[in-house]
Amino acid sequence: MPELPEVEVIRQSISPLLVGRRLKTITTTRSSTFFLTPPATLRRKLVGRRALGLERRGKYLLVDLDDGARLLLHLGMTGQLFSSTARSPRLVSAEARSGVSREFVPDAHTHLVIAFTDRGPDLVFRDVRKFGKVRWLATGKSDPRLDKLGPDALAVSGAHLYEATRRRSAPIKTVLLDQLVLAGVGNIYADEALFLAKLRPTRRARSLTRGDYDRLATSVHGVLEAGIAAGGSSIDDFVRPDGEDGGYQHNHRVYGRAGQPCSRCGMAIRRLVIGQRSSCFCSHCQR
Helix, strand or coil: CCCHHHHHHHHHHHHHHHCCCEEEEEEECCCCCCECCCHHHHHHHHCCCEEEEEEEECCEEEEEECCCCEEEEECCCCEEEEECCCECHHHCCHHHCCCCCCECCCCCCEEEEEEECCCCCCEEEEECCCCCEEEEECCCCCCHHHHCCCCECCCCCHHHHHHHCCCCCCEHHHHHCCCCCCECCCHHHHHHHHHHCCCCCCCEHHHCCHHHHHHHHHHHHHHHHHHHHCCCCCCCCCCCCCCCCCCHHHHCCCCCCCCCECCCCCCECEEEEECCEEEEECCCCCC
């Protein structure tokens, strides 16, 4: 699943493609759980509108429109948001990946294409597993998913984490993935932040001290900022809007490295399942 760094990379890259342009046509697949607003309603509400801004809330994107309404986007597990001029094997269907062409051609997984009046590149939303979401929000309206989010992980404080976990007996890894506690962290950056903070993912959240949480908040900020600077982590489906891969997957210290030596101590990275999520850590460096 794209996490905060990947979504922020998309926001930064898509903004020049989107902001200031007027929407001409909206092409969608048929109604499904992907569309929280029916496709016919989307077309009626969006065509002719101008995009004024693009902001991020955790893993969500919000397009500000010139009539005061907003368009809510969530990438789900495998969502890809990109320019129609992008070229990448990751944008080609699995059946076609054995071919030599890198050119993107809309397929059954292309659920939303926005064309603009200036005839420049289209904005494309493709999602193989259809866990992504699209919803039109009327002026002044919000969405329960946004209203329940905790503070953005890039700005979360140790004090907030400490206070939010006084009655939490769940493992700290599970708490970091709880979007109601902090918004934006997923499996990759939770593992990486816990490694930097030298905290074992199985530690009970309420057992950590205020000092532990200050260190963890700093580590969360550090790995997220590094992930953004590197263009995100391209492991399975994520690709930048220009079609290029991110680079942070080459900097992972523990995530996906089970059995490989720890970069600090040389011991083998361990893997276990916590709350049905894979977790990688160093049993020597993380206590």
